[in-house]
Amino acid sequence: MNSSVFDFLLTAAPADADSADFAAVWARHRARSHDFASSVDRAAIAGFDSAGTGPAFLGGYQEALHALVPSLEPAELSSMCATEAAGARPSTMTTTVNEDGVVSGTKSFATLGAFADRFVVIARAGTRPDGRPILRAVLVPAGARAAVTPLPALPFAPEIPHAEVTFDAAPGQLLPGDGYADYLKPFRTVEDLHVVAAVLGQLVRVARLAQWPAESVEQLLALLATVRGVGAEDPNSPGVHIALGGLFARLTGLRTELEPLWAQVDPEVSKRWERDEPLLGVAGKVRAARLATAWRALA
Incomplete structure (x- = not known):
């Protein structure tokens, strides 16, 4: 058993969760990540085991929903x-x-x-x-x-x-509580954190398979550590939205820094990443509005 999600991402052999049989993929993921208590860690593992950004997103999305609604059965989509x-x-x-x-x-x-x-x-x-x-x-x-x-x-x-x-x-x-304050509003943040964790896990997979420099892997894991820290806080906190704004800004900068290294990656993998990268910009306007609201709340 790996002592941490970082050790797992650095030493485990990646699986290949790239199938339209989503129930089977989810079952394999739950079995493989069973020993990790954190849903953010499990999202990173889902990304690590994904051949592309789409499957990575789905793993993060499911972990986010299960974190938001613990009464969901672990095996169900x-x-x-x-x-x-x-x-x-x-x-x-x-x-x-x-x-x-x-x-x-x-x-x-x-x-x-x-x-x-x-x-x-x-x-x-x-x-x-x-x-x-x-x-x-x-x-x-x-x-x-x-x-x-x-x-x-x-x-x-x-x-x-x-x-x-x-x-x-x-x-x-x-479900108990308010549908907006307890579910819809926090889910937007919970989903962001889990999807970013999954994308970082997928990029560690790419980095290892393409033998990117160690410094690049270190940067990816450092950003994952940030996601884990923010994910442990109340998703309704203004400070969390401000930290999340910085996290996305750093992710954007890191993606730019990594661009030259994609020349070392399998062309099909690289082409797929280029096609799917706009996914990371979805809901960008909503995040920007939440960030502005958070700063006003603390002013």
């Missing part, structure tokens, strides 16, 4: 269902849930939606006196009352499947 045709802002959500956990409505963009065992649905449970919506998080099993329509693949990381999901009086389990 899950999908966050928040975005609707008008976006993911609480004020525009029309999907509803009643006091018995019955969900109705359509979510327009659910990652891994067609393969999920259960959906984490953010739904409107009523309206506050000031007109703001009351949101709840609901666990809804996949089934006849959750109709899934796969969406076309994106131009980058096409291995990541997305779907539209329509719930027709689908029975679910209400």
